[in-house]
Amino acid sequence: MDFLSENVYIDAGFQHLCESVFVRLCQIVGTSVQVAFRREVADISEMVERRVADNDDVIEVQSGSEREGFRLKGSDLDYMCWLNNHRVIGDMSQSEHYYTENKTLILSDNSESPPGFTLLELLTPTTYRKVQSACVPMNDRLYISSSLFRQQTQTHRYPGSIGHGPCESGEVGGLEYDLASCFACDFWPRSASSWINRCHSWPDTEVVNDIVRNGCHFVPIGHPLGLHEHEEWRMSFSLAEHKLVHSMNHCQFLTYGLLKIFLKEVIDKQSEETNKLLCSYHMKTIIFWVIQQNAVPLWCPQNLLAGFWVCFKLLLKWVYEGVCPNFFIPENNLFLSKVHGSAQRNLFLELQGLYEKGLACLLQGPSIKSYITNVLYNPRLSICTNEDRMISEWDHDRELFKEIDEYTSPKNLDHCIKYLHTIELMIGEPLTQYQVLMLQKSTANILQSTAFTLHNMYTNTGLNKQMYIADRMSCLMLKLAAKFGFVSDMMYIAMFYCKTFRFREALYITEMIKVKLAQPGLMYYGHVDPERYTEAVGGQSWSTKMRQAVAHDIKLNTYTCYIKELTPEQQFAIQNDLGVLDIPLYVVLHFVEFLCYRHIDTTLAQTALEELQALVHHDQGLYVCDLLRDISWEILGICQQMTGNLQAALYSYQQSITQYPWNKIQNATQLRIQDLHIT
Incomplete structure (x- = not known):
């Protein structure tokens, strides 16, 4: 029988196909062991930082797919940061949980906002200038404008960064990143209380309690159809979503990964008109609903594609209806401002065309095509789903x-x-x-x-x-x-x-x-x-x-001195909110040798300098990666300047400035160039 037809049957051939795709997804997404250590390492690192944080610190945590355990090519690096001494409350009674001498309180008022959005009223004074500058008066009260807050908190962390939704977005080392400045709330919002009552089978009570206990966040973006679009904030359940993804079994997680791959390699390739309508967040929402509603009786490698197909059918239904209900607040339609009109109709027709092909539509995705065709042409092919032997x-x-x-x-x-x-x-x-x-x-x-x-x-x-x-x-x-x-x-x-x-x-x-x-x-x-x-x-x-x-590589804490010759670089890095100088190990090795031999043997000092110069000039990324070439050229210039070779030092400093500013030392480099006094 043709088990790539629209009707998905659970027979030996279909199970064989599922197992082949399971193996391929383990290679792309990761085995359960790989995903586990990615999450656990991030968990413990974040836990340490949160416990050490002072009241007036800015908390920064990783969010998005990397935090969930994915390492997919082309995925964004997502981060959220918030002021530790600012807290959002849902009603005035919650203020008794805080000592207002060291906490700025903000009241969530969603009485005039669409579901999932709210206004934020500043209740107690803040000393944070960027929050003060974002405040606007409305109805004799002071509210924090989301649009003004986005402008104030744009850090321009790296060159070319731009505003993208609630985030500052840019690219570093070939990877795109999103940084969202937000406010934290220690309480679960009342508008999401129905979610708690829905959790009968998934997730379990312990996970639900943990999610509710940790509250939510508010990111600076309003609803495009809201009465106060420029002042409104969107509720973010990003950290709750991490816990939900972490509570999935590995087959469910791989299905989520397959949906993300299918979106990128198949759906987004249909037409230019529709390739921006859906995003990975919609795929995440789908898998959440499918798991919670027990739409798939058994999540296992032999049934993986059946789970994918259920998710695909739900996506088709949502696009047809123009409704994608937020998992925590179903009244918040995630399609409302994008998937409508002719774009919606065309997207539905494209998805329907893929649906009519059955699971053969997966053949349009290059990542897993060969693994499907291998099974089709070799039905007796032996497939090992033992993850221990996959890596x-x-x-x-x-x-x-x-x-x-x-x-x-x-x-x-x-x-x-x-x-x-x-x-x-x-x-x-x-x-x-x-x-x-x-x-x-x-x-x-x-x-x-x-x-x-x-x-x-x-x-x-x-x-x-x-x-x-x-x-x-x-x-x-x-x-x-x-x-x-x-x-x-x-x-x-x-x-x-x-x-x-x-x-x-x-x-x-x-x-x-x-x-x-x-x-x-x-x-x-x-x-x-x-x-x-x-x-x-x-x-x-x-x-x-x-x-x-x-x-x-060697990482130097910018707040303490390791090598006095790098003091200007550390000082300017601190001014640019950078806590670490990142330097290639071999560069530091030759640098220290040069500094030591200058006091012992000038000939060996010159040898160390020549080795450093050869490394910086000729390395092809093996010992000096592209992102760390700014500090590598800088250190070479410092050594050359110390030997009196000012022209060579000038060339090295000029090269440093042209590199990607990973270590944010450009101001120190400019200062060193001025000190050379070369006209």
């Missing part, structure tokens, strides 16, 4: 170690201690193996920041005993961090010895690092010989692999 050990490790390469940037010693205390408390909590690994790397990062911060506090105080104690403690912390961090974490010891004029000790460490980096099985930021890596550390614990076979 190699080194491929798993490569992604895992990239995921845990997060970096925190405490601003002072008190902040460092707060981080360490928070991590200490979390170690006693029930954690997954991936979260333990993330905390292990985070601890190494904090110890490094603490060591340099402590040393900087006691430098030039004239208190020899305190300086000696601080120095000894700093050395111990750096050595401890190197014992359970990456191979590259030894570089912080070398930087510390260089900073404290122990040049020979620093060079001894750099030589040790070179030996480790020369090992054939070393994984440097994802670059690795799979066979050599497996031979070297295959089967070992992740902790052992980190210490013996993994190296990443």
Whole structure:
């Protein structure tokens, strides 16, 4: 029989096809293990940052598909940020939960707004200038205008950023990003209370309670048909959606991924008129409704395409009716301002044409076409759905170690201690193996920041005993961090010895690092010989692999001094709200060697400079990625200027300015060019 016809039958051939697509989706979307560690690493990292945050900090969290566990090519990087000392309440009785001396309260008033939207009234004074500037008077009250707030909070984080809906959008390193400045609410909105009552079968009570307990957010965009479009705010359930996606089983998650792929590769290719009408949020809404309504009796690999087909039929129904009900507030029609009129009719006809082809419509998607045709032409093809055999050990490790390469940037010693205390408390909590690994790397990062911060506090105080104690403690912390961090974490010891004029000790460490980096099985930021890596550390614990076979770039907390020659770069990075300087490991290695040899052997100093120059000039992305070329050229220029080669330094600084401003050091570079006094 033709199991690509419109009528989907559950027979052996159909199950075979489903299994083939399941395997392909695991390759594209990820196995359940990969998706789990992506989420768990993000969870623990976010948890640490939230617990450490001060009252007047800005909280920034990742949202969108990356946070859900996807790593699809072309997906946006989505972030939400909000003022920790501002809170939205639903009614005045909720104000008793706050100490208004340190919290600015905002009242949600949705009496005149469409479902899912609201006005925000400022109840108590705010010291935040951008909020003050966004306020407008209405009916003898002060409201925060969403359109004015968007203008005020446009950070222009990277060149070319523009406003896109409630977000600031741009591109960095070939990836598009969306950043939404918003307000947090600790209470579940009354307009979404019906959702709680709908949750009989999915999600379970524990997930529902967790979602309700964490409230929602308000993003600065009004309803285009609302009475106060420029003042209204949209309710965002982004964090609740993460929890819902995380509560899916892997087959449901892969079906969600297939819907996203189908949208991008098939639906959006139908015509220019309709390719912007649907978005991945509509696909997410569909899968939520289908799961909750038990429309698919069994979500498993052998039934995957049946689940997809149910979702597709629901999409067709919604487009025909022109109604896509928001999952939390069904009265909020997500199609209202876009899917209507002739565009709606044409979109329906296109979807109906795909529907009439049955599952053969999936053949229009290049990502999975070959896996479908393989089954059609080889019906007896053996397919293994065992996820453990779908990804190699080194491929798993490569992604895992990239995921845990997060970096925190405490601003002072008190902040460092707060981080360490928070991590200490979390170690006693029930954690997954991936979260333990993330905390292990985070601890190494904090110890490094603490060591340099402590040393900087006691430098030039004239208190020899305190300086000696601080120095000894700093050395111990750096050595401890190197014992359970990456191979590259030894570089912080070398930087510390260089900073404290122990040049020979620093060079001894750099030589040790070179030996480790020369090992054939070393994984440097994802670059690795799979066979050599497996031979070297295959089967070992992740902790052992980190210490013996993994190296990443060097991250310098901009709030503390590691190498005094980089002080201007750190200062200007701070002015641009950047907490970290990101520098290629090999650039730092040659830089430290150059700084040390200048005091020991000028010939070897020149050799180190030549090695640095060759690296920066000729590397093809293996050791110096494109995003980090700004700081790499900058450091080369600094070394050249120190040797008196001003023309070469000028060229390097000019090259630095032309690179992508990842580290936001352009002002420091301009200052250095001026200091050369070359006409």
